Amino acid sequence: xxxxxxxxxxxxxxxxxxxxxxxxxxxxxxxxxxxxxxxxxxxxxxxxxxxxxxxxxxxxxxxxxxxxxxxxxxxxxxxxxxxxxxxxxxxxxxxxxxxxxxxxxxxxxxxxxxxxxxxxxxxxxxxxxxxxxxxxxxxxxxxxxxxxxxxxxxxxxxxxxxxxxxxxxxxxxxxxxxxxxxxxxxxxxxxxxxxxxxxxxxxxxxxxxxxxxxxxxxxxxxxxxxxxxxxxxxxxxxxxxxxxxxxxxxxxxxxxxxxxxxxxxxxxxxxxxxxxxxxxxxxxxxxxxxxxxxxx
Numbered sequence: 001x002x003x004x005x006x007x008x009x010x011x012x013x014x015x016x017x018x019x020x021x022x023x024x025x026x027x028x029x030x031x032x033x034x035x036x037x038x039x040x041x042x043x044x045x046x047x048x049x050x051x052x053x054x055x056x057x058x059x060x061x062x063x064x065x066x067x068x069x070x071x072x073x074x075x076x077x078x079x080x081x082x083x084x085x086x087x088x089x090x091x092x093x094x095x096x097x098x099x100x101x102x103x104x105x106x107x108x109x110x111x112x113x114x115x116x117x118x119x120x121x122x123x124x125x126x127x128x129x130x131x132x133x134x135x136x137x138x139x140x141x142x143x144x145x146x147x148x149x150x151x152x153x154x155x156x157x158x159x160x161x162x163x164x165x166x167x168x169x170x171x172x173x174x175x176x177x178x179x180x181x182x183x184x185x186x187x188x189x190x191x192x193x194x195x196x197x198x199x200x201x202x203x204x205x206x207x208x209x210x211x212x213x214x215x216x217x218x219x220x221x222x223x224x225x226x227x228x229x230x231x232x233x234x235x236x237x238x239x240x241x242x243x244x245x246x247x248x249x250x251x252x253x254x255x256x257x258x259x260x261x262x263x264x265x266x267x268x269x270x271x272x273x274x275x276x277x278x279x280x281x282x283x284x285x286x287x288x289x290x291x292x293x294x295x296x
Contacts, residue, residue, distance in 0.1 A: 059088040077206065078133035079177075087126065095122020137177055138208055142246075144178035145210050146239035153232035162218075162228050163189065196222060210239060 063071065063084035071084040082090075099118035148169065155165030163186075170183045181202055188198040196219050203215035214235060221231040 055089060057085060059085040059092075062088055073205075074130055074134055077137055078130055079137065080130065080133065087130075091122050091126050093122075094125050095119055098122055138206060140177045141181070141206060142208060142210055143243075144176055145214065146236060146243055148173075148178050148182065149214065149232060149236045149239055153229065153236050156229045156232055162195075210242065213238070 068084050071087055075082055075084075075087065080087075095118045098121040099114070102114060102117070151169045151173065152162075152165050155168055156162065160168065166182060166186050170179055170186055173179045185198045185202055188201070189195055193201075199215040199218050203211045217231050217235050218228070220226075221228050
């Protein structure tokens, strides 16, 4: 049972750390960028993905209705290139790994709990990982939004209209999560969706207060016929102020977060270093023993 508990703690810590993995790693030169022929390994990846997709089709009856819509939306936000069936297949694999690793410590009395633990672990660990990815994506968007608004405001102040400003910012900026979303908005508008609907869908997709404020300000300026330049300038100042306040909030939370490791790891060590020699000296040269010896 102790081994099973250790395995649970390990997988929980592993999923927690995995949720904070960066969205994109450091870009390194490839063979294509150096003008060399790439290694033909895409066929193997395609075959592997096709095999996984063929196995995951079994889970199609499980991924229906609101559950499928939720998974599609969350994986699109987290930028996970998987179908709901493949995600369920990963859950089943994780559950099987739980059961396999914990099998040596299982007795006849806890077979039901063992199976339930495998099912719950297989279902929850990928969910925690996906939630961590979504949280990280939203944090990146909140961080990059004020810079994107500043760039849009500069382009509009330079004389471009909103659509040309949006296109220029998307083409000239480095690839990022916010630029990808603005590129999606630009493509939707080019396909035929109205500007109001495209910006509104962006805010609805992520449900972030900053994005909602951004879309609401642009839609209101479009409806009322006011200047987009003034709206973007005011919005940029508000976003900068909100980010500054969030930084202050995190700075105020830092002492409370440091208190836990301070109490658990630092104070006991200091107590041992300070009180340890005194306690050892007291045990070796106890005054009570001397008093009892003198009394005799």
